[in-house]
Amino acid sequence: xxxxxxxxxxxxxxxxxxxxxxxxxxxxxxxxxxxxxxxxxxxxxxxxxxxxxxxxxxxxxxxxxxxxxxxxxxxxxxxxxxxxxxxxxxxxxxxxxxxxxxxxxxxxxxxxxxxxxxxxxxxxxxxxxxxxxxxxxxxxxxxxxxxxxxxxxxxxxxxxxxxxxxxxxxxxxxxxxxxxxxxxxxxxxxxxxxxxxxxxxxxxxxxxxxxxxxxxxxxxxxxxxxxxxxxxxxxxxxxxxxxxxxxxxxxxxxxxxxxxxxxxxxxxxxxxxxxxxxxxxxxxxxxxxxxxxxxxxxxxxxxx
Ligand SMILES: Nc1ncnc2c1ncn2[C@@H]1O[C@H](COP(=O)(O)OP(=O)(O)OP(=O)(O)O)[C@@H](O)[C@H]1O
Ligand SMILES: [Mg+2]
Numbered sequence: 001x002x003x004x005x006x007x008x009x010x011x012x013x014x015x016x017x018x019x020x021x022x023x024x025x026x027x028x029x030x031x032x033x034x035x036x037x038x039x040x041x042x043x044x045x046x047x048x049x050x051x052x053x054x055x056x057x058x059x060x061x062x063x064x065x066x067x068x069x070x071x072x073x074x075x076x077x078x079x080x081x082x083x084x085x086x087x088x089x090x091x092x093x094x095x096x097x098x099x100x101x102x103x104x105x106x107x108x109x110x111x112x113x114x115x116x117x118x119x120x121x122x123x124x125x126x127x128x129x130x131x132x133x134x135x136x137x138x139x140x141x142x143x144x145x146x147x148x149x150x151x152x153x154x155x156x157x158x159x160x161x162x163x164x165x166x167x168x169x170x171x172x173x174x175x176x177x178x179x180x181x182x183x184x185x186x187x188x189x190x191x192x193x194x195x196x197x198x199x200x201x202x203x204x205x206x207x208x209x210x211x212x213x214x215x216x217x218x219x220x221x222x223x224x225x226x227x228x229x230x231x232x233x234x235x236x237x238x239x240x241x242x243x244x245x246x247x248x249x250x251x252x253x254x255x256x257x258x259x260x261x262x263x264x265x266x267x268x269x270x271x272x273x274x275x276x277x278x279x280x281x282x283x284x285x286x287x288x289x290x291x292x293x294x295x296x297x298x299x300x301x302x303x304x
Contacts, residue, residue, distance in 0.1 A: 025273060025294060025303045034279045034291045035065060037267060042110070044069035044220060044250045045090060050104035052085050052094065052275075059085050060275040063104070069219075072246045074261035074283065075254045077271035078298065083254040086271070087222050090252065091127035092120055108220075125152060128218035132225040134205035136197035136212070141189050144197045144208055145176045148216040175215055183211035184241050203234025210241065221245065223253040227260065239264050258299055262287050270295045 043066035052060040060082045067073050075083045085094065092113060094100040106113050113123060125148075136144050149155040155175060161167040176193065180186040185207040189200070197208055206226060213221055223242070227235040242251055242264050255261050261268055262283060269280040272294055279286060279295045290296045297303055 028293055030278060035277050037280045039068045043067055046107040048105040053101045055099045063277045065269060065280050069250045070246060071266040072242055072251045072264055074265035074268045076261050076268060078273060081271040081273055082275040083271055084224050087224055087254055090222055091124050125216045126218055127220040128213035129222040130209050130213050130226050133229050134202055134209050136205050136208050138198050140194045141197050142176050142193040144212050145179050145215045146172050149175060179211040179215040182214050183207045185211055203230050220250040225254050
């Protein structure tokens with residue numbers, strides 16, 4: 001990834017450019033106040049004039065938004081509008097995509113993450129993530145949970161640790177139990193912690209991935225369509241879990257399911273075609289009385 005220098009036109013100026021729209025979508029002038037979401041307290045993330053390109057393809061345009069802590073922020077919008085791209089900017093996962101370049105500022109707890117010298121391992125420990133399809137390691141349930149803390153040196157187990165008297169097996173047991181309880185999976189797996197995680201159902205695997213993300217003690221959990229591959233019962237469990245987690249964690253979740261966004265989130269950001277953030281506000285406001293006609297058309301299913 002390279003940082004590209006370029007001037008960042010503001011939202012109004014951006015709208016003067018030709019914007020691509022999808023079938024059924026009308027073009028309208030974007031207003032800066034539609035994305036100026038006010039809340040109490042310091043933002044967990046303060047994103048300013050964020051632009052992302054994949055080669056020459058400009059995927060995100062001048063995104064500025066503040067994300068409050070200990071709440072659920074939903075990112076919605078039609079396919080290809082840049083939701084996953086935006087999410088990946090919050091823990092610099094786009095760094096792993098060769099053709100991606102990022103310009104702008106993302107401050108996490110007031111500290112710029114797009115600057116030299118940022119410890120990416122530490123950043124991704126504090127800002128964990130869960131993907132669309134459950135991706136447990138082909139290892140035991142226990143090892144799936146303890147892998148991260150072991151990698152970060154927070155837990156030592158095994159022969160060497162035993163021989164050197166630094167064995168943290170008890171600590172590992174506690175961590176496994178705590179993380180699985182937090183992810184509402186403990187009761188279902190407590191008698192088979194040494195079974196391979198691949199043998200769990202899809203919904204259980206996804207909760208295991210959430211437990212794995214929680215095991216490294218993050219402050220933020222990024223979730224990219226975490227329930228899209230699950231049945232309604234498993235989805236409902238994940239939704240309840242997200243709401244519960246938001247008491248102690250900052251959750252940012254991408255979803256294509258409007259009802260889900262309305263049910264679980266405190267604030268909603270609507271991205272639309274071309275990689276523009278069009279409106280960002282309290283979830284009730286977005287779903288009941290949005291400012292933008294395009295947002296209204298999108299959430300009432302007229303396009304997308
Ligand atoms: N690794 C990549 N290389 C090149 N282009 C990419 C890459 N990832 C995303 N893009 C492009 O960036 C734009 C935004 O993609 P992104 O995946 O962020 O959208 P999205 O809103 O998450 O879509 P979906 O709802 O389908 O997941 C798209 O035009 C996409 O083709
Ligand atoms: Mg996506």
